[in-house]
Amino acid sequence: MPNFSGNWKIIRSENFEDLLKVLGVNVMLRKIAVAAASKPAVEIKQEGDTFYIKTSTTVRTTEINFNIGEEFEEQTVDGRPCKSLVKWESENKMVCEQRLLKGEGPKTSWTRELTNDGELILTMTADDIVCTRVYVRDRGNYEARTAVGALQAQSLTQKSAKELRKQRQK
Incomplete structure (x- = not known):
């Protein structure tokens, strides 16, 4: 199909x-x-x-x-x-x-x-x-959405890593 x-x-x-x-x-x-x-x-x-x-x-x-x-x-x-x-x-x-x-x-x-x-x-x-x-x-539209999603995932990963480091320092 x-x-x-x-x-x-x-x-x-x-x-x-x-x-x-x-x-x-x-x-x-x-x-x-x-x-x-x-x-x-x-x-x-x-x-x-x-x-x-x-x-x-x-x-x-x-x-x-x-x-x-x-x-x-x-x-x-x-x-x-x-x-x-x-x-x-x-x-x-x-x-x-x-x-x-x-x-x-x-x-x-x-x-x-x-x-x-x-x-x-x-x-x-x-x-x-x-x-x-x-x-x-419209690949550009798809690529833009994919890039935004990747940036959001990267940002969340960075935040999680920072929080983990803070917890270890305590």
Whole structure:
């Protein structure tokens, strides 16, 4: 089973503005959304077929929790409420079909796939427009947390050693 867990940073994006356009997002909001989504922070937690995905930009943060094969509610990329169902398409690729809860609009879906190179490829589709966004694991964030943890452990060890020396001196 693939491991999607981690913090991800975007390295490439194609057709995001075109996707928003076909969804009916006005030009001003598209420009804001494209700028805000140019460097999203993505956090994924996976336990088997259970997922938590948090995507944060300067404009908006979305969080979804789902189990593969179980319908759940979320929002389309333009903020419309929908029912979604995620299934495994292959060993490393999940596919999500979305159904609007109200009104009409383009048929939307998304996929997430882990490549052999360790990239995460997110595709978002609205009718015949496909937006592709490619991510890599944010090792810097992981390394920073690991370094902080090591420093905290070192500090505790030093404090314990000092306390032990004090006790011996008594």
